[in-house]
Amino acid sequence: xxxxxxxxxxxxxxxxxxxGFKGSWLTIWLKQLGAEVTxxxxxxxxxxxxxxxxxxxxxxxxxxxxxxxxxxVKTIFEKESPEIVFHLAAQALVMPSxxxxxxxxxxxxxxxxxxxxxxxxxxxVKQIIIVTTDKVYENKESLKGxxxxxxxxxHDPYSASKAAAEIITQSYRLSFTHSPxxxxxxxxxxxxSQSISTARAGNVIGGGDxxxxxxxxxxxxxxxxxxxVIVRNPGSVRPWQHVLExxxxxxxxxxxxxxxxxxxxxxWNFGPEFADIISVEELVNLIVRHWxxxxxxVDNTDHKPHETAVxxxxxxxxxxxxxxxxxxxxxxxxxxxxxWYKKYPRQDVYKLCAGQIKQYSDKWNSGNLK
Numbered sequence: 001x002x003x004x005x006x007x008x009x010x011x012x013x014x015x016x017x018x019x020g021f022k023g024s025w026l027t028i029w030l031k032q033l034g035a036e037v038t039x040x041x042x043x044x045x046x047x048x049x050x051x052x053x054x055x056x057x058x059x060x061x062x063x064x065x066x067x068x069x070x071x072x073v074k075t076i077f078e079k080e081s082p083e084i085v086f087h088l089a090a091q092a093l094v095m096p097s098x099x100x101x102x103x104x105x106x107x108x109x110x111x112x113x114x115x116x117x118x119x120x121x122x123x124x125v126k127q128i129i130i131v132t133t134d135k136v137y138e139n140k141e142s143l144k145g146x147x148x149x150x151x152x153x154x155h156d157p158y159s160a161s162k163a164a165a166e167i168i169t170q171s172y173r174l175s176f177t178h179s180p181x182x183x184x185x186x187x188x189x190x191x192x193s194q195s196i197s198t199a200r201a202g203n204v205i206g207g208g209d210x211x212x213x214x215x216x217x218x219x220x221x222x223x224x225x226x227x228x229v230i231v232r233n234p235g236s237v238r239p240w241q242h243v244l245e246x247x248x249x250x251x252x253x254x255x256x257x258x259x260x261x262x263x264x265x266x267x268w269n270f271g272p273e274f275a276d277i278i279s280v281e282e283l284v285n286l287i288v289r290h291w292x293x294x295x296x297x298v299d300n301t302d303h304k305p306h307e308t309a310v311x312x313x314x315x316x317x318x319x320x321x322x323x324x325x326x327x328x329x330x331x332x333x334x335x336x337x338x339x340w341y342k343k344y345p346r347q348d349v350y351k352l353c354a355g356q357i358k359q360y361s362d363k364w365n366s367g368n369l370k
Contacts, residue, residue, distance in 0.1 A: 007255045009034035012124070014082035016040045016067060016115060017089030018060070021209040022131075024050040025243050026086060028353045029251065031059055038080045040065050040073065041089055050208030053349040067111035074118045081124040084254050087115045088131045090162075095213040097158035108161035109168065116172045119194070127254045128196045130169045134239060134271060134313050135159040136200055145274065145314035148200070148267040166267065169198050173265060195261035197253055201246035202239030202271035202313055205283075205333060207340020207356070208349075209243075215280060219287045220341050222294070229288070229296035234281035237310045239271035241326060242333035244360045246270040249324045256322060268322065271313035276330035286331055290338035327363050336360075 013030050017023040018039030030037050037060040044051045056062070063076050067089050090108050091097060097104040112130060119125045137146040138153025152167065154160030173196040205216045215231075222229040249270040256264040271277075288294045318324045328336065336356060343352055 003255055004251050005033055007258070008251070010036065011084060012036045012038070012080065012082045013084045013086065014038045014040065014077070014080060016085075016087045018056070018062075019044045019049065019051040019064075020088065020092070021050060021206070021211065022204060022243055022247065023088045024054060024056060024208060025206065025353065026088065026247050026250070027051075027056055027060060028054060028350065029244075029247060029357050032354055032357055033251075037061070038076070038082060039063060040067065040076055042066060046210055048210050050349070050353070053208065053344065054353060055350055059350075067114055068106055070114040070117060073114050074121060077118040077122040077125075081122065083124055084127045084129075085115070085119055085125055086129050086131065086250060086254075087112065089115075090131075091158065092133075093211060093213050094135075094156050094158045097156055097161070101157035104157045105161050105164075108158070109164045112165040112168055116169065116196075119196075120172070120176055126194055127257045128194065129250055129254060129257075130165065130196065130198045131250065132162045132166055132198050132200050133159070134200055134202045134269070134311055136163040136166050139311060145271075145277075145312040146269070147314040148269055148317055166198055166200075169196060170267075172196060177261070177265070195257045195265040197257060197265050198267045199246065199250050199253065200267060200269050200313070201249075202241050202311075204243040204246060205240055205337050206243035207337055207344060207353070215283065216287065216337060219284060219291075219296075222296075223288070223291050226294070229284055229294065230299045231280060231284055231296050232299045232301075234279065234284070234296075234298055236280045237277060237312070238280070238283075239277050239311060239313045240283055240330055240333065241270075241272045241276075242328050242336055242360075244357065245272070245326050245328065245333075248327070248360070248364065249318060249322070252324050253322060264322070268318050269313045269315050270318060270324070271315050272326050272330060272333075273315075274312070276326070276333075277312050278330055283330070283334065286334040287338060290335050291342075327360060327367065 013035045019041040040063045091104040138151040152163040154163040219229045
């Protein structure tokens with residue numbers, strides 16, 4: 001982790017979606033690394049959101065702005081002059097995408113265009129990481145993990161919008177960064193040293209997530225009041241991982257992109273080892289076991305919208321080329337998650353998160369990753 005400290009100290013980093021679950025954890029980690037953080041996002045949804053509990057508004061430059069407004073986004077970029085951009089802002093849930101596909105496509109497609117445009121016209125920006133999802137692949141319910149070269153697709157509006165964001169990002173990378181003599185590069189005053197990647201992460205779990213339609217928050221809300229957890233699709237298989245796992249990948253990716261923009265720009269999968277890709281039922285059982293009590297029942301509601309049954313990621317590219325690999329197995333990830341939810345009512349939440357980041361970093365340093 002020393003490489004991260006050396007790289008991010010005093011760097012100006014902009015995070016979109018910093019009020020969300022993953023964005024809040026990333027913001028805390030960047031602060032621990034000594035970065036100067038600017039955030040662009042909508043308001044937090046609840047008083048229990050990690051952003052609120054950790055008091056992050058007082059620790060960073062905090063802009064509440066819809067990324068669908070290009071002019072206002074560009075104004076923020078011009079004012080703050082970020083060097084590194086992590087784009088996480090999104091409508092990030094499958095079920096709400098059925099309810100409001102226009103919002104989903106507007107935010108995830110045109111919002112991504114706007115962030116890339118703002119980056120293109122901001123000469124200080126050097127590394128850009130667009131965070132998408134493991135659901136960008138054309139899913140054939142395959143037991144083989146999807147690799148970065150597999151076809152993109154999307155059944156539901158959320159998945160389709162994120163696949164579109166991948167294609168858009170590739171277009172910007174090829175159109176504006178692939179050649180220092182490219183006429184569009186020269187006319188846009190866009191430096192060739194700027195590099196763009198996408199990060200496709202598996203299903204993340206961890207403390208501080210209170211989103212609707214997500215498994216762990218559903219579990220915690222039920223377990224807190226002593227009611228059985230209601231599970232929609234117990235047999236569905238997902239690449240579950242603790243939130244710090246992909247965030248470590250994003251942070252490392254930006255470092256590598258700075259070293260060699262050509263080699264490290266592109267698409268990257270971040271997920272668990274194959275042995276840790278388990279079903280919804282198995283993860284709920286782990287959560288309940290770590291909680292110490294409780295149970296679950298199946299939601300037998302008819303006419304549930306389509307959700308992928310099997311989803312696995314091939315992370316060999318990230319392991320072999322980037323030098324990243326998972327630190328926690330799925331049981332450790334579940335244990336760390338439950339520990340956060342058990343402790344947060346009685347502890348300083350920022351310090352709780354910082355402590356878990358240190359615990360994760362120590363485990364990283366004790367292994368093969370440096």
